[in-house]
Amino acid sequence: MAEGKIIKALSGFYYVLSEGKVIQCRGRGVFRKQKITPLVGDYVLFEASSQTDGYIMEVRERKNELVRPPIANVNQAILVFSAVEPDFSSILLDRFLVLVESKKIRPIIVINKMDLLSGKTKPIVEGYIRDYRHIGYDVIATSTVTKSGVEQLLPYLEGRISVFAGQSGVGKSSLLNALRPGLNLKTNDISTHLGRGKHTTRHVELIEIGGGLVADTPGFSALEFNDLEEGQLPLCFPEFLERSHECKFRGCTHMSEPKCAVKKALEAGDIPAYRYNHYVSFMEEIKERKTRY
Structure with missing residues (x-):
């Protein structure tokens, strides 16, 4: 059996x-019974009689995985936010950061559309x-x-699997x-009526950029903390974590x-x-979820 990495999943094909070639594969029928869903980023063993007729036989153990977007073995997440249109949201960024930190994935924050900043919004x-x-x-800031700040991103991409995510x-x-340049991914302008963009990316695909592999992922604007426990949340705020050893109580929740x-x-x-307020809000959300279940 040959070994490779899934770089695209679309319409039931992987x-x-x-070895420099892309083989179109299906998953084994037994995967469904075993509740195994191959993800983009997975290292797999496969058999193929031709470049368009292969079957994935085994999915290797994952280092990490995300549900939304569905991708595995990510080194870092490039969290893209706009300065305006849509307006920058610190609470949404913090939700993304908590999800990424909980998966032990390195976050890189990009604030795009800096050219549109003016007046009171700029200093904020x-x-x-x-x-x-x-x-x-x-x-x-890009x-x-x-094209300001764009090239600063390239060194971060080299030799890594990066996921680009954001609303x-x-x-x-x-x-x-x-x-x-020349990639020609489809883009859409912001909807002035809804105040948010239309989804332009319909599937997850790894693309070679800057000496690494980058996932352009479907846009989304909500993140749930379904897999996060109360004790994990303080570990997802670096400025809390670095001070936690100074707290009187071990396992301090930093609440009361x-x-x-x-x-x-x-x-x-x-x-x-605002960071602490978001933390309190997220903690209450996790507690409420546990009560509901």
């Missing part, structure tokens, strides 16, 4: 990259950029119109087109415990209030 967005950099995140209309496909180092940092202004 396209496996092996620039303030968010400073905050997330202070936490320790890599934040790249514009696909002026629809933020310019993910435009950014990928700018990173690899006395002598909490996180709340002390919050009061001192070292942790932005």
Whole structure:
């Protein structure tokens, strides 16, 4: 049997990259009974009689996997947000960050459409950029119109599997087109009526860009914490994690415990209030989910 990596899944077919060739494969019938669904990014063993007639026989163990978007063995997530149109949302970014951190995937934050910033909005967005950099995140400000900041992304892609994710209309496909001229991914302008973009990417596919493989994924705007437990949430906020050893109680939830180092940092202004508020909101959401079940 040959070994390869799934680089595209579409209409029941899996396209496996092996020794420089792409083989069109189907999954084994027994996969359905075993509840195995091959994902883009999976390392697989397959048999093929021709380049268009192969069968995946085995899916190797995954390092990680995401459900939305459905992809496995990701090294890092490029979280693309727009400065405006749609307006930058720190709570949505924090939801993405929690999901990515919980999967042990490195996040890179990209704030796109910086060329559209003006007036009161500009210092607000620039303030968010400073905050997330202070936490320790890599934040790249870009514009696909002026090409500003786009090339700064290329070194991050080399030798890695990266997933580009973010709500629809933020310019993910435009950014990928700018990173690899000639790619010609379909893009759509923001809907002025709905205030959000139309989905332009219909399936997950790994594309060679900047010496690595990049997944352009279907846009989505909601993330659920279905697999996250209360005790895991504090580990998904790096600025909380680095202070947790100073808390009086081991396993401090940073909610109501006395002598909490996180709340002390919050009061001192070292942790932005909106980050802590999002944390509390997410914690309540997880608790409510557990009560419901």
